[in-house]
Amino acid sequence: MDLTHKTVLVIGATGALGSLIANTLAERGATVVGTARSNESAARLPASLGQSLLLDCEDPASVHALAAYLVERPEPLDGIINAAGIVGFGTAEATTAADALRLMTVNHLAPAELISRVLPRLAESAAAGREPVIVGITGIVSEQAFPGMSAYVASKTAHAAWLRALALEIRRHKVRVLDAHPGHTETGLTGRAVFGAAPAFPAGMTAEHVVSVIVSAIVADETTLASERFTA
Ligand SMILES: NC(=O)c1ccc[n+]([C@@H]2O[C@H](COP(=O)([O-])OP(=O)(O)OC[C@H]3O[C@@H](n4cnc5c(N)ncnc54)[C@H](OP(=O)(O)O)[C@@H]3O)[C@@H](O)[C@H]2O)c1
Known part of the structure; x- marks a missing residue:
């Protein structure tokens, strides 16, 4: 995918x-609309954005308003x-249904609702030969379960499975799906856990490295980005 003018x-x-993804895509010639x-x-949105919008995934009206705006927005969407997400920690026994929800x-x-509503715009982009892509960052937890974070693992695994099904459904429209599984x-x-406290994690990868692998995969038209690709 050539990001220029996308x-x-x-x-x-x-x-x-x-924010790093937005900056990197903008450096490569894309117009980035960020939420x-x-x-x-x-106030933390990067200056590289071409347009800033609001989206609160916990507010259905906000999701519907952004979807409606994007469907009507005259410019292409490619x-x-x-890159939104929240985490919470605690055993399954200690996690409430409200926190898991x-x-x-x-x-x-x-995000599944938003993407679903906006799919026709991506199909339009594909029909115009603009090679659109949908990218998730479900992470290593969609490959492997970890104790003490069952609600996070469940939510990310659900999204990864949804993206796999979506990829099959929209293949005929030539809309690509890429799910990244960084550790x-x-x-x-x-x-910033919204409930519970994180256990001690070993030192992680840098955000710069992870974003570089993801953006390279976007540009290289890849459809899978397994966890080992981030550590190779
Ligand atoms: N860091 C890791 O180790 C890791 C590993 C694998 C996968 N991931 C995934 O990568 C993604 C980005 O993580 P990050 O490490 O960059 O975390 P981050 O710096 O905390 O960023 C989280 C983003 O999610 C947004 N967000 C939170 N609640 C939201 C809501 N209700 N509606 C809309 N947006 C919301 C935040 O927006 P505001 O700032 O506006 O609140 C922020 O932009 C997440 O999905 C995460 O699960 C992270």
Whole structure:
């Protein structure tokens, strides 16, 4: 995929990975539309964005409003990169259904809803030969379970499975799906857990390395990005 003159939506462009992805895509010639969860967090959006929008995955009205806007937006849409996510820690026994639902909503249900509503725009991009792509960052937890984070593992595995099914459904439209499975990365995400406290993790990869592998895979038209690709 040649990123020049392409328009890519980065969900979670305020985040450590999302902001670096946005900057890297912009450096490579893409127009990047990025989302922040709130007006307050929008202060962390990178200056490289061509357009800033709000999306709170915990608010169905926000998801529907952004989808409706993107469907009507006259410019082409050539990619959606979901770099939003939240984590929570605790044994399965200690995790409430409300906390598990919160992770499932932000990490799977809301991005799945948004992407589904906006698929016709990506099909249009494909029909115009613009090689659109949908990118998830479900992480190593969608390959392997870890104790003490069952709700996170479940939400990410659900999204990874959904992306696999989506890839089969939209193959005929020539819309590519790429799901990245990086392991622990030093972004500070674990310190922002929405419930529970993170166990001690061994030192993780740098955000720069992880983003470089993801963007290379986007450009190289890849459809899988297993965890070992980040450590090779
Ligand atoms: N770091 C890792 O070790 C690692 C490994 C594998 C996969 N991942 C995945 O990579 C993605 C990015 O993680 P990161 O490490 O860059 O974390 P991060 O720096 O904490 O970024 C999280 C992003 O998610 C957004 N977000 C949180 N709640 C949201 C909501 N309700 N609605 C919309 N956006 C919301 C945040 O937006 P605001 O700033 O506006 O609140 C922020 O942009 C996540 O999906 C994470 O699970 C991370």
